[in-house]
Amino acid sequence: SAVISQKPSRDICQRGTSLTIQCQVDSQVTMMFWYRQQPGQSLTLIATANQGSEATYESGFVIDKFPISRPNLTFSTLTVSNMSPEDSSIYLCSVTDSSGNTIYFGEGSWLTVV
C-alpha cells in the first residue's frame, strides 16, 4: 500500500484568502485524485491529476477555484482560492495502486474558513 502525507493537517483560514494543500506519496503513482468531504457528508471527487497534463475537473469544480499542480509522480498540490465558509471541509488526496484498482487516502487536510 502507498503511504500518503498531506500538509497542513488542519488550518483555520480567513475568508477571501487562499491555501495550498500538499500531497506527498512514498512511491511513484500515475494518477492522483483530490476529494472534498464537507461536514457530515461523503466524499466528492474534485479532480483527477495526471503527471504532465492538466487536471480533469468534475462537474461543479473549476480550475480558477481549485488550481492543481502535479509536477512529478510523487507530489501534487491543491489550492483552495478565495475561500468562503462553504469551503470548510476535509480535503483528501488519494492514489491508486499499480493495478489502478485499489485507492488509498491520506489523513486529509481539515480546513475551517472563518
Next chain:
Amino acid sequence: QKEVEQDPGPLSVPEGAIVSLNCTYSNSAFQYFMWYRQYSRKGPELLMYTYSSGNKEDGRFTAQVDKSSKYISLFIRDSQPSDSATYLCAMKRQGNTPLVFGKGTRLSVIA
C-alpha cells in the same frame, strides 16, 4: 437516482452483535468494490476490497457482492466498541478511475 445509495443511519448496536451494512448501485460498469472505515477526524481507511461476486472474509469482517442485484454488504461479527466509526462503501470502474462513494453509515457499538 444516485449512482451509489447507502443508508446513512445512524446505527446503534450492543457489543457482540452482528452488524450488516449495505449499499446498492446503478452503474453496471462498476467492477471493484471497497469498504472504508473512517474514525472521527481521520481519513478513510481501506477495510475490504472485492472484485467478483461472492463473499470475502477477513477476520471479523465479511464483504459480500451480488453483481446481478447490484448490491454489496459488509458484515461485522462480534462487534466491538472500537468498531464505532463511519463505514463508507465505494466502487469504481476498471483501470485508473476514481471511486464513487456512498453517503456512509455511522455505526455505534455500545459496551
